[in-house]
Amino acid sequence: MKQKLSVVENLNCIWPGHSICGEGPLWIPEEQSLYWVDIDGCKAHRYQFKEESVQSWDFPEKTGWLLPREGRSDFVAGCKSGIYCVDLESGNRERVLDPEPDLPGNRFNDAKVDAEGRIWTGSMDDLEENATGWLYRIDPDWSFSKWDGPYKVTNGPAITPDGKTLYHVDTFGPCIYAFDKHSDGSLSNRRLFAELKPGEGGADGLTVDDENGVWLAHWGGSRITRFFPDGTIDGILEMPVPQVTSCTFGGPDRNLLFITTAARNLDLEGFPLAGGVFCAKTSVTGQASPRFNG
Numbered sequence: 001m002k003q004k005l006s007v008v009e010n011l012n013c014i015w016p017g018h019s020i021c022g023e024g025p026l027w028i029p030e031e032q033s034l035y036w037v038d039i040d041g042c043k044a045h046r047y048q049f050k051e052e053s054v055q056s057w058d059f060p061e062k063t064g065w066l067l068p069r070e071g072r073s074d075f076v077a078g079c080k081s082g083i084y085c086v087d088l089e090s091g092n093r094e095r096v097l098d099p100e101p102d103l104p105g106n107r108f109n110d111a112k113v114d115a116e117g118r119i120w121t122g123s124m125d126d127l128e129e130n131a132t133g134w135l136y137r138i139d140p141d142w143s144f145s146k147w148d149g150p151y152k153v154t155n156g157p158a159i160t161p162d163g164k165t166l167y168h169v170d171t172f173g174p175c176i177y178a179f180d181k182h183s184d185g186s187l188s189n190r191r192l193f194a195e196l197k198p199g200e201g202g203a204d205g206l207t208v209d210d211e212n213g214v215w216l217a218h219w220g221g222s223r224i225t226r227f228f229p230d231g232t233i234d235g236i237l238e239m240p241v242p243q244v245t246s247c248t249f250g251g252p253d254r255n256l257l258f259i260t261t262a263a264r265n266l267d268l269e270g271f272p273l274a275g276g277v278f279c280a281k282t283s284v285t286g287q288a289s290p291r292f293n294g
Helices: none
Strands: 008-015 022-028 033-038 043-048 053-058 063-068 075-079 082-086 093-097 106-113 119-125 133-138 144-151 154-159 165-170 175-181 187-195 202-208 214-219 223-227 233-238 244-250 256-261 277-282
Touching: 008 043, 022 063, 022 106, 022 244, 033 063, 063 106, 063 119, 075 106, 106 154, 119 154, 133 154, 144 154, 144 187, 165 202, 175 202, 187 214, 214 256, 223 244
Parallel strands: 154 202, 202 244
Antiparallel strands: 008 277, 022 033, 022 256, 033 043, 043 053, 063 075, 075 082, 082 093, 106 119, 119 133, 133 144, 154 165, 165 175, 175 187, 202 214, 214 223, 214 244, 223 233, 244 256, 256 277
């Protein structure tokens, strides 16, 4: 029997827009706006919380994530062909880095910024066939280093509020690994944090709240699971769509959980809200993303 997640109430769909693969939810407090991408649809979207309005932009290629930059209005973007600086308003795109020039079949899939202003991002085989994906750290000087892999599909990552633990997802594991994260940006002590059971779907994106609870989206599992810091399950938020991709905290009081989903290869008559963005009020809070210092 599924254990209901008691810290959540009032789940609703705030944008029924049918993203083929909605991903990378990002809350920008200064704007009171939520950004996310549609990887397969090659788009970015922004939901303005007060106006309840959505603006969209087209991308020329698959883009897995957008992250904010310190002191700048543009974003860093993880794309099929590398890492770019992207200005959504002007349309300017500048490729800054390609950590995998020898792997043209790979793309970047998910990313977070740590408190020191470094990006942690995973790559993956776009066809989901070969274990060619790795977890990278990108420093503010745009140098990069490889930290975990290989995987067919990397996901997450997420970092605890104190910056001492980093979670990284093996989607096909399907499982979450935890690492000790040190102030110099190094990782150590890789260990299994949680493993999904058959029928629970693939492990997808995740976030960590201010109580160190870990919220995991289940691709094909129609749910989000909240884990306690010891890896045991607090409860399950059941979703009305099967492909749940990621989540993040935001809102004026930082207590709203925003959830992205996908409509890839689904019958929209059976799942009319697939690919939509959902929001639920919670009794916990979470932090907005730090900004990349590059």
